[in-house]
Amino acid sequence: MALEPVKQVTGRAVFIPGADIDTDRIIPARFMKCVTFDGLGEFAFYDVRFNPDTGEKTEHPLNDERFKGASILVAGVNFGCGSSREHAPQSLRKYGFNGIIAESFAEIFFGNSTTLAMPCVIASAADVAKLRDAVEADPALEVTIDVDALKVSTSGGLEFPVTMPDSARDALISGRWDPIQELLDNDQSIEAKARELHYV
């Protein structure tokens, strides 16, 4: 299956503050009562974007007009922790995000995002803070995540290195981020392994 290689993504960025932003925060459980992923975009970060009592918009960065249309999300440590729900990266993708820069990621979220061709790169706390300051000073800055070269740069001249596991980088830049075809291609080895195991 030939997929589009994801070598770099570019767009305006928005910083979402806080450590340990969990997938319940990204997509509250009540919005998972669905049998497709369609329509999840509008519910991304719903309970922190809208006042639960009044329904009015809060001061959440995603409600800030200056960051409207941002497609790169910038966050702190352990982003995407908690529930394994793919609904979380699906909702971010459908909201319009194409890439995430954070100090660290929860593993299941990271894997789910890679499979959706949404690169998640890890930056130092100092670099995340610099990027936050830069985009808050000038929300129109173009931010580029270069997956191939493992660096982030802005149209304002800021540049810093980022990391991601080699396998995820390779999967993205070579257009193999959805592994299904390669898994299926190894059918003979799968059959052999199934015969070798002592259970089921």
Added chain:
Amino acid sequence: MGKSLFQKVWDAHTVGTLADGRTQLFIGTHLIHEVTSPQAFGMLRDLGLKVKFPQRTFATVDHIVPTIDQDAPQDPLAAEMMQALRKNADDFGVTYFDLASGKQGIVHVVGPEQGITQPGTTIACGDSHTATHGAFGAIAFGIGTTQVRDVLASQTLALEALKVRRIEVNGGLRPGVYAKDVILHIIRLLGANGGIGFAYEYAGDVFDRMSMEERMTVCNMSIEGGARCGYVNPDAKTVAYLHGRPYVDMSNFDATAARWLSFASDPDAHYDDIVRINAADIEPTVTWGISPDHGIAISENIPDPAKAATPLAKASIEEALAYMKLPAGTPIKGVKIDVAFIGSCTNGRLSDFREVAKYIQGHKVAPGVKAIVVPGSQIVAIQAEQEGLDKIFTEAGFEWRGAGCSMCLAMNPDKLVGDQLCASSSNRNFKGRQGSPTGRTVLMSPVMVAAAAINGHISDARELFHIEKTAAVA
């Protein structure tokens, strides 16, 4: 150099290496539920694929099931999800423990109960609490929905191997300290992100002495510590628990048991990290904030941001206390509660209900507190009812419900209202987790939940119930 259980199971299930360097790992057992599987079946249909080994996938319905009139959801979306699972199981030939089977329940209670969960196996499920099955010496972890598709279609996943951290807890647990306290203490020490990149191996005499159900409570919350999976090495207790269960092949059980035990970590196994904890340091533990690592002993005060070590820690405490509406620097003991919840894949098993029932007779839930008890499965419910535990709960003022995930994540009608504060035996105290965007969760052991329900405020169960003589883990 010997191998850890993780390495042995990983090696035994490796199909090959993929072009990007990841391992193609065979998933021997696949569990599914109604929330994270419908889109995966949709993808199979779109791609024209079948389920590769239908006998290796087991389905049940748990997240959206009402706990009153289980089979009659008033919510049309819940009804649609139940129907979708029925159709998908039928169309693709997957075993489905539905509501009428008498075997329905939380997927992580059903697997062990049926003997589907076995040592030395790989288990995946679109649910992060799949780590629970590690109590049997399985490598078990949560996956996303696209990966559910991968397992259905190929019985394999593209994965990166984990490092292994051995967490040794030795010594005697003090009376009134439970498996839940042990794992909340570990998460408090190592952090909610401490386990990223690791599998946790729980070892030492505390885990050796634990029952299988207690080990499940510990492994269940590995993910709250950031570890995708956690396990306890299989031993005689593991074998005894599985003996005679429906999905255990009894034809040559001695050989099966010997094979299971052979997966236990070698004495000279390599570990990437080792952490040692003294059991006597663990107290009944409760959370005060919005992350599972926001834990304190019941005797401690709520943290004061003014005393935080770093500006980041200060901001984190402030955010949590603002949400929880709790005063800094004051005792957690005495904080008023509105709701009490005993249940979930962490603490919804028979031994949990037996332990609480030992103490609540003669007590009443405080006026104004709504207290619900939700069995982890229909089988747990029936066993508890046969022992008369349901009567003990209802006489004390608790509501006895039908099986499901219920108020752990509130996808069914069991939800907090407004900023109600819930003493909960579940696993996550995230903002909004229990169904109200402003609802507040305080995690603790089931016995501590019962004490809070009876006193109407967060309490030290050891004082209320005079727990002194007998240790919880004997």
